[in-house]
Amino acid sequence: MKTLFLQAPSFDGFDGGAGSRYQAKREIQSFWYPTWLAQPAALVENSRLIDAPPHKTGIGEVVEAAKDSDLVVLHTSTPSFASDVKTIEAMKAAKPHLKVGLVGAKVAVQPQESLEGSPLIDFVARNEFDFAIKEISEGRDFTAVDGISYRNKDGQIVHNQERPVLHDMDQLPFVTPVYKRDLDIKNYFIGYLKHPYISFYTGRGCKSRCTFCLWPQTVGGHRYRTRSVGHVIDEIRWAKAAFPEVKEFFFDDDTFTDDTQRAEEIARELGKLGVTWSCNAKANVPRETLKVMRDNGLRLLLVGYESGNQQILHNIKKGMLIDVAKRFSRDCAELGITIHGTFILGLPGETKETIQETIRFAKEVNPHTIQVSLAAPYPGTFLYDQALKNGWLDAENAELVDERGVQIAPLHYPELSHSEIFHSVEDFYRAFYFRAPKIAAICGEMARSPEMLKRRLREGVEFFRFLRERKEVA
The missing domain is CATH 3.40.50 (Rossmann fold)
Known part of the structure; x- marks a missing residue:
């Protein structure tokens, strides 16, 4: 067909x-x-x-x-x-x-x-x-x-009956030839990645049990099923030749660093190819692994910190300790590895005080850039069932975005309303970015690179437009 x-x-x-x-x-x-x-x-x-x-x-x-x-x-x-x-x-x-x-x-x-x-x-x-x-x-x-x-x-x-989960991931062909055939890679843009970039998966599944995370609970599973190192490197080699303009490769696995030995093996092979690359990581990667990856082309880690409150991390089964995350962040800073940190507001246990605690935590670990999302109870997740059971979510009004596609705050708690959670996103962004050291760092980055100057100015316009649209939603 x-x-x-x-x-x-x-x-x-x-x-x-x-x-x-x-x-x-x-x-x-x-x-x-x-x-x-x-x-x-x-x-x-x-x-x-x-x-x-x-x-x-x-x-x-x-x-x-x-x-x-x-x-x-x-x-x-x-x-x-x-x-x-x-x-x-x-x-x-x-x-x-x-x-x-x-x-x-x-x-x-x-x-x-x-x-x-x-x-x-x-x-x-x-x-x-x-x-x-x-x-x-x-x-x-x-x-x-x-x-x-x-x-x-x-x-x-x-x-029909369930299909067995695929374990031999090398059975799957490369996706990058499909990108080459059907997509214009210039149209794919992520603020914290070099442009143009290419992303794909080296494995599926995630060992972590985060209650909010959609993919492991629905499609990928909780076992990290991986392609062989050779299979991954062969695709990078093919893509490097097919897309000479690409400045960065991103591994979109839920947690690429779940298997540190394999991550180091792939890194050493990437080092031989001379490519710049980034990946998703948990904030517990040992310093020695970070160094191996850094020495072989790693530029950036996308890290899901989620919250700066330890009890909330326990509530969502993150399996992360605040002190470990702080040490990991210091290691990355000392090794020169950039971090894009992601945070979620409105998770179970959230209060006005824990929001401020997370903002203080974000300032302390100080990622290069951040993304602040609202807790999104997708059907199929533990969080969705938990929210319905506890009355945090109205099943008849469980939309995740508004009529324009802007994320809303569907969860509420006795001590924290939809509106308070929604507005805390803007408060978080302003508190993190509108600081003298962060503004100086961004200005210095723009001064050193005309390309970055153009990019950050465009992003700034988009960011303030985003804040204005959120006010209209409210």
Whole structure:
């Protein structure tokens, strides 16, 4: 079947791609690669991938591409589901016999509800869906495809048996040739990464049990299943030749440093290739491992600190100690490793006092840049079930973004309201960035690099526009 893989048009500036941790409009426009769509696209011969948001692809162009296809596979999410259904309606109106399926965490945990959401959805692929989609694209009858839910000829919803989790990750082909074929890498931008960048996964799953984290609880699992070192390095070597303009490679694994020995092995091979690279990390990486990675091209670590309050970290099962995180941060600073720190406000146990404690903690560990998100109880997570049980979340009003795609504060507590949590994001950003040392560091960075001057000025305009839009939401 001629197959189209699609990240559909959505809110203006909405980063809903399958590489996005939080599907929302950012404080600074950001777009992650649609790696979870590129992976099955790499398995399906003569497929095509359209990532509409970063390419500003409109619904008309999407419909025309669908008319030239037999099968369309859309990645969807809880915030984008309603919009994605509208895209399906437009495609089916143009080509009624088109087969359309959905993938992603939303349909993995809510297959019945998702199919009931629109009679035009033919199937959803649950959990790890790469080879399920490959089998469907080959024309296999739905009844013979494990891991999917679908409507039979009588309109009844059927749930096939689960598909075994993939353990030999080297069975998956490279995704970067799909990037080369179908994507314009200049359209992918992350504020803390060099531009242009490329990201992909070297493994799936995460050993941590963070109650809020979507992917390990829905699709990836809690076992870190990895590609071999040689397989990863071969893709870097291929991508380096195919994209000579790329300035940085980012490993988007939930926690690349879960296996420190493997991380060091990959680092040493990357050092031989002379590439600059970054990755996700937990704030507990030993100094000796950090040094090996730094000596072999590591530039930046994306670190989920989440909170500066130890009890909140216990509440969310983060498995991180504040003192360890502080020591790790000092080690990175001394070794010259840049940190982009992420924080979440509104997690269980949050109060006005713990918010201030987290702000003080952020100033102390002093990442180069930060991202402050609102606690987002996605269906399928422990946090979602916990919030419903304790009355922190109204199930009838559990939206995660507003009508423009801006993240809202869906959780509330007896001592902390929606509004207070929402406004604390702006307070956090202002307290962290509007400090003399941080302003001096940013100005110095801009003075040393004309490219960085242009970039930071653009980001500044976007950031203040973001703050203004949040005031309108409030």
